[in-house]
Amino acid sequence: MEDLKTSEAWRVFRIQAELIDGIETLNELGPAVSIFGSARLNLDSPYYDAAKAVATALSQAGLSVITGGGPGIMGAANEGAINQGGRSVGLNIELPHEQTPNPNQDTSLSFRYFFVRKLMFVKYSMGYVVFPGGFGTLDEFFEALTLIQTQKIRHFPVILYGSAFWQGLIDWLKQEMVELGCIDAEDMFLFRMVDNVEEVPPIIQAYVDSLSAQSETEQRSPI
DSSP, X not given: OHHHHHHHHHHHHHHHHHHXXXXXXXXXOOSEEXXXXXXXXXXXXXXXXHHHHHHHHHHHTTOEEEEOSSSTHHHHHHHXXXXXXXXXXXXXXXXXXXXXXXXXXXXXXXXXXXHHHHHHHHHTOSOEEEOSOOHHHHHHHHHHHHHHXXXXXXXXXXXXXXXXXXXXHHHHIIIIIXXXXXXXXXXXXXXXXXXXXXXXXXXXXXHHHHHHHHHHHHHHOOO
């Protein structure tokens, strides 16, 4: 029992260390967008090229790009972002089958705990661009929607890329969850879906501009 208590106590310290390391490393990052997608979609996938192009456009606009640091869509996004204007950040995770960090990261962090890593994504992102992916990608997508829906975070842009992949899920949300009353019809407006690289930067920029305008108004307001 004593060994268990000691182990649990040290786990708290490990969690604390990951939080401190993440906050100290990313605190001066500036405006950033997180890009999610499958580690299994590589050069032969059109989504790979699209993720790279989206990241390039965002980085050239002065936004940093954050990914999960692995291969596939994550590697494409980091490749598109590096040396383009913003920083290319990878939030890597230790997995039973070791994740190999992609080589295109200006800033690379490694996490043991998923929930700490997910906090870093939410805390330092001004938007999410979600490419086709698996359970992890869906997890990040739905967590963002939950936090926005419950007003725990600002309603930042959540963009699904690729209607051919996502449309079935969207139809199911409407036909099952909305119809049954599990979510409101208005909740379907918590995210956007696009099919072209050129559609992404204006959505993010409009949000950035709205924050700037809001900040100026707050500064002028006596309240």
